[in-house]
Amino acid sequence: MTALFRRRRAVVDGGPGTSGPARVDPRTKNLTKRLRPGDVAVIDHEDLDRVSAEALVACRPAAVLNAARSTSGRYPNLGPGILVEAGIPLVDDLGPAVMSVREGQQLRLEGAEVHTGDRLVAEGTVQDASTVEANLDKAREGLSVQLEAFAVNTMDYVHRERDLLVNGVGVPKVRTTFEGRHALVVVRGYHYKEDLAMLRSYIREYRPLLIGVDGGADAIIEAGLRPDMIVGDMDSVSDKALTSGAEIVVHAYRDGRAPGQRRVEDLGVEHVVFPATGTSEDVAMLLADDLGAELIVAVGTHDTMIEFLDKGRAGMASTFLTRLRVGSKLIDAKGVSRLYRTRISTWQLVILALAGLLALFVALATTNVGQTTFGLAGAWFDDLVNFFRSLVGIAPAPTT
Template sequence: MWRMTVNSGETATTTVQGRIRDCTAQGKGLSKLGAGDIAVVDSPDMTRREADVLADAKPGAVVNLSRFTTGAIPNYGPHLLMDAGIPLVEGAGAEVRSVLRSGKKAAIGADGAIYVGKKLAGKGEYVDRAAVDASFAAAQQSLVDQMEAYFGNTIEFIHSESPLLIDGVGVPELGDAMAGQKVLVVSGFPGEGGLLRERLGNLRNFIREYSPVIIGVGGAADTLTDLGYDPDFIVGDPSDISAEALRGNARVILPADPDGHAVGLERIQDLGVGAMTFPAATNSPMDLAILLAAFHDAETIVAVGDAVDLDRIFANPEGASPAALLARLKAGRRLVDSTVIENLYRSTSGGGVAWAWAILGLLVALAAVILIVGLGGPGEFTENLVDTWNQIALRVQGWFN
C-alpha cells in the first residue's frame, strides 16, 4: 500500500492504493484483511465493535457502501477509525460491490473516485471529522427526543390497554388449543418474499419434530399454504390473504378497533367464512398473534418475522411500536426468535446425522453378512456362524505371527 499526499494551498488530498478486501456480510475478506489493504464494508451507522475489528487490521482505508453515520443514532464507529488515522470513504453504493472483488488492486483518488486497475469502479466521499462530530451531536439529541416520545406513547398505551395486557380482556376464546403447546407465529418480511420461505425451510425439522400450533400472520398464511403447511390460526386483514387460505381449516381472527369494528369483515362474509375479532389499540396482527399465544398458555412461542429489539427502537421503525414492545414483554421468556431455533437445528444436524447414517449402514452390512453366512454353509445356522468366526480369528492371528 502506498499513500500519496499532495498539498494544494491549505488543503491536503490523499490517494490510497491497496488490495481490495470484501468485508461485507456477503464477503469473506475480513479474515484476510491486513495492513495497507482497502476494506470494503456495508455498515450504515457503523458500531464501535465493527470499527474496532477493522482498526486492529490496520487497513490503508475503509470504503463504506453506505454511510458511516446516517444521523439516526449516535454511533462511535467512524470516530474510532479516524482516531486510528484510517481514511474513510462513504456512500460508494451497493452496486459497486460486485466490481470491488477481494484480492484485486485498487486505488482511491483524492476526490473519492475508486479505481480497479485503471477502470473507474465507483465514487464515494471522504469523511470529514467535523461533519462526523456535528452529525453525532445532532443524532444524540434526536435520540433523546425520540425516546421521550416513544416512552410517552408507551405509557399512554398501557393506560388504555391495561385490561388487555394484565387480564387478557378482549382476547378471543380458543379453548385449550395452545395450552402447553409450542406455537409458531409466522409473519412476513417487508420486501423480502424469498426470505420467509428460506426461514421456514430452516425450521422444517423443528416443525416435523414438534408439530407446533401454527399462526399465519397476514399474507404469510399464503406462504405457509404454498409450502404445504396448514395454519391452525390466521390473524390479519382478510384483504391481504387469499381466499384459498381463508377457506382452509384455520380459524380466522380479525384485528379490530377498540370499538369492535374490523377492517375486512365484508370480505369474510362474502366468502362465507367464520371469524372472530380481536379488539385492541394496535393494528399490528403480529402483536395480536403473540398476545393470543401468550394468553392461551403456550409453552413456547417461536416468532418468524422482524425482531423487535433496542436497536430497532432506536432506529424508530414502524414495526417497533410501543405495542410491539409490550406484547413481547408480556410473552416474556416463552418468546424466542426463530433464528435461535434455526441455529440449534443447524448445529445439531450435519455431522451428528452423518455419523448416525454411517453406523446404521455398518449395522445393515453386518446383518447382511450374518444372514448370508448363517444360511450359506453346509451345517446348521449357528454352526455356520461359529465356523466362519473361527476362520476369521485364525486368519487375523496369522497376520500377527
C-alpha cells in the same frame, strides 16, 4: 453494512440496455406478487426496508425505480444496500411523475433518467455502494430521536392497554383449543423462510398450532403445512390462505374499525374480531397466552428498534410489553437458521460413506462368516458371467 460492501462493491449506473415493462404499485408487497424477472419495478416506498428489498431481489427485476427517497435519514434502513449488493439498478427520489407510468409500458433507464420512448418521464438519484453507505452514516445520527419516541410510546400504550395486558380483557372466544399445546406464530419478517425450514423436525414431533400473522399464513402454506389460525388486518394474506380452513381472527382498531373485515366477509369466511392497539403479531401472542398455550414459538417477529422502523411503526411499545406479559412461555426462533448451519460438505459425506464401507469390508474379510459370504458372492458372480457368455455363444470360463 460496511462489510456487505467489502464483499462486493457493485456499481450500478443504469446504463443503456436497462429496460423493461413497468410494474407499478405504491405498495411494494403488492407489487412483488406480480413482478417478474426483467420487469421494471416502480414503487413509492420511503425508507425501503429489508424484507421488501429481499422480496424485490427474489423477483429479479431489471431495475427498481422509487418515487420516494429510499433512505430518508430517520434511521439506517438496509433495503437499498440489499438491492445494490444484488446488482439491481436503483434510482430513487424520482417524484410522483414516475407513478403515472402505465402498467406494462416499456421503460428505459439512462443514468438517473427514466424514459419511455423519446419522452423523459422523471429524473432522480442513482444509488450505488458509496451513496448508500453515506446515507446510512447520516441516518445513524437520528436514532437517538427515535429512541426517545419509543419511550414515550411505551407509556402511552400502558395507559391504553393495561386491562388487556394484565387481565386479558377483550380477548375473543375462538374455536381453536390452545390449552396445553404449543403455538408457532409465523410472521413474514427477517429470515422467516430459513427459520421455518429449520423447525420442521420440531413441527413433526410436537405438532404445534400453526398461527399465521397476515402473510405468515402464506409462508406456512408455502412450507407445505396448513395454518390452524390466521391473525391480522388481512392486507397481505392471500385468498388461498383465508379459505384454507384456518380460523380467522381479524385485528381491529381499538374503536372497533376493522378494515380487513369486509374482505373476509366477501369471501364468506367465518371470523372473529379482536380490537386491540399494537401489531397483529402481538395480538397473536396475547391470544395464545390468554387461552392457555403451554409454549409460544415465534418466527420472523419484530423485536428491535430498527425492525420496527423498517415496519413503518412509530413505536415498539406493544411488542416490548407483550413480551413482558408472555414471559417464559415465549421462545424466539428468529435467526435460528443463522445460529446453526451444517458445515459438512457433500464430498465429505461421500468420503465418510466410503470409509464406512471399507471398514465393513475389512471387518467381514477377517471373519469366517465374512469369508464364506465373499466366497458365495464370488461363485454367484461367476455363474452370472457364465450365463451371459452362454447367451452370446462364448464358452463358459473354466472354474478354479
